Amino acid sequence: MEQLIQKLKEEIIEALNLSEMKPADIDEKAPLFVDGLGLDSIDALELTVLLEKKYGLKINTAEEGKKILHSVNSMAEFITANKKS
Amino acid sequence: MKAYIQSIGAISPQNTFTGEGFLQEVMAYHHADYLKCIEPAYIDFMDPMASRRMSRIVKMGVCAALKCLRDAGIDNPGAIVTGTGLGCIADTEKFLGSLYANEEKLLNPTPFIQSTHNTVAAAIALMLKCKNYNNTFVHRGFSFEDALLDGLMLLQEHSASNVLVGGLDELTDHSYTITSRLGLWKKQSLDNLRLLDYKDDGSLPGEGVAFFLLSESKSEKSLAKINAVSTFYKPDSHAEAERKIQDFVSTHLGDIANVDFVITGMNGDRVADEVYHHLGRTLFSRLPCGYYKHLCGEYDTSSSFALYLASMILKTQQVPVVLKCDDKPVGKMKNILIYNHLRSVNHGIFLVSTC
Structure with a gap:
């Protein structure tokens, strides 16, 4: 899980062009949107594409998306639970 | 139709943005295939978080516009009008490249959103929270002229007391390759300051951004x-x-x-x-x-x-x-x-x- 979280942080930095940030700057428990990293709706789309491209996982509803994209931890949990072996 | 130019923000292959004086140090490019802009330190004008999605032309456009407004002492212009021939061509290329590479699936939204020709005018408005008139002209070689005419008419009709007008175009490797095939550019590399010495077909491609704050009345700051x-x-x-x-x-x-x-x-x-x-x-x-x-x-x-x-x-x-x-x-x-x-x-x- 630790490895996956670190990898996800690196992928998020690359996908969202957060070039001023390092993986250590992202708190895996903190919300990604509004209060935490301050991401917005376009970032949500980018993260949805990232999950599908890199892990082959789809988010089916907006409600589901809110829970999955809440934090790096919630994304990692979703990947671990659903990743095809 | 008359207007006073209160300030200018220009980014070009010359030191027009940060350089001291007016063309005091002329940039000579030897064996050049094209001329590219000297980019400023964007961090002086924009928060990196706000500019992270911006492509090069958007950053240059927003930066030049912000400098122009800063120099004129204007926070919120009465209108924003831009002219561009090719718009945000780098993002267009990125989007089309991704469309092709991913077989029209799983496309990243950012290059698509940023690829429209009015992205720069919109990005300026978003940064300034300016809800006034906002328009972009894409009329090839008339793009800047028509943007300027629109700005002048807004002033003449008293629809705005000041107008931010800009012209912008960027050069990318792809657009250079394609336009080279059309025979628009010189076949050999050249020294830009000797451009008129090469008596053959084609020119030297370039790029640039220039914003002007226009007003209907004259001030101490007025340039022309x-x-x-x-x-x-x-x-x-x-x-x-x-x-x-x-x-x-x-x-x-x-x-x-x-x-x-x-x-x-x-x-x-x-x-x-x-x-x-x-x-x-x-x-x-x-x-x-x-x-x-x-x-x-x-x-x-x-x-x-x-x-x-x-x-x-x-x-x-x-x-x-x-x-x-x-x-x-x-x-x-x-x-x-x-x-x-x-x-x-x-x-x-x-x-x-x-x-």
Whole structure:
């Protein structure tokens, strides 16, 4: 899980062009949107594409998306639970 | 239609943004295939979080606009109008490349959103939270001229007391390759300051961004006054182009002898420059003439760079030697005529005067 979280942080930095940030700057428990990293709706789309491209996982509803994209931890949990072996 | 230029933000292959003075240090590019802009330190103008999605042209556009507004002391302009020939072409290429590579699936939204031609005008408005008039003209070689005409009309109708008008275009590797195949550029690398020495076909591609804060009233900061702008399309002959320019000058200035300096759009292309040579023998025969595309290269909105030069000449009362293409003496500068055309199709004329 630790490895996956670190990898996800690196992928998020690359996908969202957060070039001023390092993986250590992202708190895996903190919300990604509004209060935490301050991401917005376009970032949500980018993260949805990232999950599908890199892990082959789809988010089916907006409600589901809110829970999955809440934090790096919630994304990692979703990947671990659903990743095809 | 008249307007005062209160400030300018120009990013070009010359030190027009951060450099001291007016063309004090001219950038010479040796063995150049194209001229690229000298980019400023964006962090001085934008929070990296806010600019992270912006492509190069968007960053340059927003930066030039913010500097222009800062210099004029304006927080929120009455209107934002831009002109661009190719828009945000780098993001368009990125989006199309991804469309092809991913077989039309799983496309990233950012390059698509940012690829529209009005992205720069929109990004400026978003940063300023400016909900006023916002428009972008994509009219090839008329793009900047039409944006400027729109801005002037807004002032004339009192729809706004100040207007931010900009011209912008970027050059990418892809667009350079494609336009090279069309035969638009010189086949050999060249020294930009010797552009007119190469007497063959093609020009030197370039890029640039220039924003102008226009107002209907004069202030202490005013750099120059735009007296008139006009365009004409594909003249049948050089004589017809001459007549159009003669009519423009007669209407707005009277005698051609009242023009103190002419800035032409000579770009080193044998065919494209013929009309300028014709005018040099006729209408402009007694006038000191200059050119500018050896400094910024050829692009759809290069006349915005010419307007920057004219404004700075009028403000400083100095014509840098690098701009001159003849030995005629220049005196006190009161009226400058800019005449430029893009590929003999889109012709633009500007009359700029001291305030």
